[in-house]
Amino acid sequence: MTTTRERDQAVLVVSGGMDSCVLAYYYAAAGFDLHLLSFDYGQKHVKELEYAHKYIARLRERFAQGEQGLRVQHEILSLPIASLLPDSTCALLNDEEPMPYGHYSDESMKTTVVPYRNPNMLLQAATVAWGEGASVVAYAAHQGDHAIYPDCRPAFVNAFNAMLAAAMDGPAPIVQTPFLQFSKAQIARLGASLDVPFELTWSCYEGGRKGYGELHCGRCGTCVERRWSFAQAGLSDPTHYASEALDEDEGFHA
Ligand SMILES: [Zn+2]
Structure with a gap:
């Protein structure tokens, strides 16, 4: 540590996405100064970075400009x-891939795996943490990620x-992963409790392409998971979806 x-x-x-947003609020509520890193890695849904700016601006109003005065x-x-x-x-990187x-x-959903994405990002974050004397690096891996994404599993984190x-x-x-054993519905509940x-x-992997604009498609894996997380948590979902139906066709096996 240098400082x-x-x-x-x-x-x-x-x-x-919502998991990352809850993560940032969770650490802010716990009184940590935050150094937040987002990544443009060539993802088709780079639109998500606009939304990162939006929720971080709101977080700053509450925790940086408020009484706590967090950095x-x-x-x-x-x-x-x-x-x-x-x-x-990979469907998240290749324009031709549906x-x-x-x-x-x-x-x-295995076509949405980006090889070594989390280790790449976490190594950048660990380098920043080393330079700034921060003891904690974290990301919002959760239980729902384990089936498809190896770099969200406990074995990877260890x-x-x-x-x-x-x-x-x-x-x-x-590297801390406070949501590693949470369902996404539990993350939604925690987020609601943190306001x-x-x-x-923004979750949708379509990223506003194909004419979706500011709408979530409602049918890709992350949209389906987002919708069910609010439903299972008993929360109203503020997301605007292009596809309003959520049914068996979308493959949710509760
Ligand atoms: Zn979608």
Whole structure:
């Protein structure tokens, strides 16, 4: 660590999505200064970064300009993941690849796996944490991610922390995943209790393309999961979806 801090700082990897937003509010409510990192990695739904700006502006009004006076920094960093994978068939990176519709844990959702996305992002975050003397790095992996996304599983988190400890002498930052065993409905409930502005978050993998504009498609894996999380949590969903029906056709297996 190169500096000593008066208050703990957390370096958070945040997308424009609701889980990331709840994560940021969770650490702010716990009294951490925040250094938030979002990434343009060549994703088709880069629109999510506009929404990251929106909810972080709201968070800043409440926690930075309010009584707590937390320090809140946000940066968007570029990662050349898409350009390192020019032949990728990943549906999040390749314009020609159709977005799979259905439930988040369906086999078809494996086309949305971006190789080594979280380790790439977390290593940037750990580097920032090292430089700023922050003890905590975190991201919003949750239980629903485990089936499809290997870099959201406990085994990955443990291995990554072992790597951080081995890669530098001295006290390494630790990756925390407070939602690792939460369902997305539990994250939604936690967010509601923290008065999180869900309407300022963006999940849809279509990213406003194909004429969706500011609407979520309502049918891609992350839209379906988002809709069910609010329904299961018993919360009203402020999201505007292009497809209003949520039924068996969308592959939700409750
Ligand atoms: Zn969608």
